[in-house]
Amino acid sequence: MNYQLSLTVAISFGLIVLLGYFFPGFDALTLLRAEVLRWAAILSAVALLVGVISLLKVHFSRFMDQKQEWGYSLVLVLAFLVTFGAGMFSLIFPPAETLVNFMFKYVQVPVETTLAALLAVLLIVAGMRMVRYRRDWTTWLFLAISLILLVGMVTIELQIPDVFPFLRDWIMTVPVVAGTRGILIGLALGTIITGLRIFTGADQPYGE
Amino acid sequence: MPELIDLIGLVVLLLIGGLLIGLQMRNQRNRTQVAFRPIAAYSKLRGYLSEGIETGRRVHFGIGTGSVGAEDTSATLVGIQTMQAAATTLATAEKTPIVTAADGTSFLLAQDVLRTVYQQVPGAADRYDADAVQMVGVSPWSYAAGASMVMHGEKPIASVTLGDYGDELLPVLEAGDRVEARQLAGTTNNTGQAVPYVGVDDAVIGEEVYAVGAYLTPERSAYVASLQTQDIMRLLIVGSLIIGSIVLTVLDIFG
Numbered sequence: 001m002n003y004q005l006s007l008t009v010a011i012s013f014g015l016i017v018l019l020g021y022f023f024p025g026f027d028a029l030t031l032l033r034a035e036v037l038r039w040a041a042i043l044s045a046v047a048l049l050v051g052v053i054s055l056l057k058v059h060f061s062r063f064m065d066q067k068q069e070w071g072y073s074l075v076l077v078l079a080f081l082v083t084f085g086a087g088m089f090s091l092i093f094p095p096a097e098t099l100v101n102f103m104f105k106y107v108q109v110p111v112e113t114t115l116a117a118l119l120a121v122l123l124i125v126a127g128m129r130m131v132r133y134r135r136d137w138t139t140w141l142f143l144a145i146s147l148i149l150l151v152g153m154v155t156i157e158l159q160i161p162d163v164f165p166f167l168r169d170w171i172m173t174v175p176v177v178a179g180t181r182g183i184l185i186g187l188a189l190g191t192i193i194t195g196l197r198i199f200t201g202a203d204q205p206y207g208e
Numbered sequence: 209m210p211e212l213i214d215l216i217g218l219v220v221l222l223l224i225g226g227l228l229i230g231l232q233m234r235n236q237r238n239r240t241q242v243a244f245r246p247i248a249a250y251s252k253l254r255g256y257l258s259e260g261i262e263t264g265r266r267v268h269f270g271i272g273t274g275s276v277g278a279e280d281t282s283a284t285l286v287g288i289q290t291m292q293a294a295a296t297t298l299a300t301a302e303k304t305p306i307v308t309a310a311d312g313t314s315f316l317l318a319q320d321v322l323r324t325v326y327q328q329v330p331g332a333a334d335r336y337d338a339d340a341v342q343m344v345g346v347s348p349w350s351y352a353a354g355a356s357m358v359m360h361g362e363k364p365i366a367s368v369t370l371g372d373y374g375d376e377l378l379p380v381l382e383a384g385d386r387v388e389a390r391q392l393a394g395t396t397n398n399t400g401q402a403v404p405y406v407g408v409d410d411a412v413i414g415e416e417v418y419a420v421g422a423y424l425t426p427e428r429s430a431y432v433a434s435l436q437t438q439d440i441m442r443l444l445i446v447g448s449l450i451i452g453s454i455v456l457t458v459l460d461i462f463g
């Protein structure tokens with residue numbers, strides 16, 4: 001019974017949103033679609049809150065049980081409390097809104113940027129490991145193309161043969177674009193069919 | 209009334225839907241057996257799950273940094289579907305698999321799916337751990353940091369990261385490599401395709417990510433129909449591109 005109810009709700013709401021998208025001229029349908037999407041936005045916000053509470057619960061337990069690397073969990077819980085306190089303070093004293101902005105600008109953004117900056121190093125390490133352990137023709141092709149692109153992109157004044165910039169442009173405009181479009185078409189078809197499978201009830205990625 | 213472009217979209221959608229349902233009904237009626245081309249990553253996954261059961265170590269599933277309800281929904285659902293199929297096998301293991309998410313909706317759905325699997329497998333309900341599904345970050349890079357921490361803490365025997373991932377997948381794969389986890393990775397994000405390719409031995413490229421159900425699920429007539437529909441549509445698109453190119457070239461020369 002629960003299963004049939006879940007299935008009916010999922011298909012009905014999918015149908016409302018889909019028809020509302022394709023037939024914007026029907027006011028009742030458009031309004032219904034907007035209302036359903038509003039519910040979805042509210043549910044997403046609640047889900048985020050539940051997720052944050054769950055994360056806190058996990059890390060608080062890790063800290064209390066003194067599990068491995070519990071120090072990180074403590075930092076996470078403290079950071080949450082400080083951010084939450086700053087947010088509440090901003091609500092009560094609106095001019096203090098800059099406190100949350102300050103934390104975001106000078107803590108969150110630099111930390112995430114630092115992590116992203118490590119990507120270049122991680123890519124080199126992963127590339128070297130790939131060359132070491134996976135020695136087939138695709139690896140060598142990958143390496144050769146990477147080197148051509150890197151040499152072709154050098155901006156400082158060096159005596160680089162003209163063939164490298166030419167090869168770089170050709171690789172970027174012909175094989176890369178062709179491959180990207182091929183992957184995009186495949187992904188688009190996969191996306192549509194996954195959606196239709198759920199829409200027709202053939203796939204039920206939800207509990208009972 | 210719908211505009212012409214929307215109308216074309218609707219017709220294409222109905223065509224794909226009709227094809228999908230028709231092929232699925234035919235497969236169910238004829239009990240069609242289809243041989244798939246081997247995808248190394250999926251072939252090895254069953255072995256990884258068996259190792260997880262034998263060693264008593266957990267298996268990590270990353271379901272992507274996407275959400276449910278946005279444009280990356282299908283990618284997130286693929287990640288959850290993979291976890292669902294694998295959890296049916298892993299429900300007999302000592303420990304619950306660990307699942308990491310980066311959004312509230314995907315976190316809740318994954319938790320619901322995992323709980324349902326453990327309720328359905330006889331004798332597994334007692335082993336279900338509600339904290340096995342964790343929302344480890346709310347942005348791609350905070351997810352990367354959180355998931356890497358989970359890898360270091362749990363030291364899983366295997367890590368399966370399938371879903372909507374960009375560059376942030378690489379630190380997670382590196383963390384998996386450091387704890388010597390067997391890894392399978394794939395993304396539906398176009399710009400992130402190179403990351404699993406260099407990061408793991410068994411990468412799933414492009415739309416192969418969407419084929420996971422056909423390779424892992426025992427009841428697979430719907431998934432086989434999906435792959436058949438995708439192949440038919442792909443052939444139609446390739447044919448249209450070739451014919452279109454020829455027509456344009458001829459018009460260019462003689463027009």
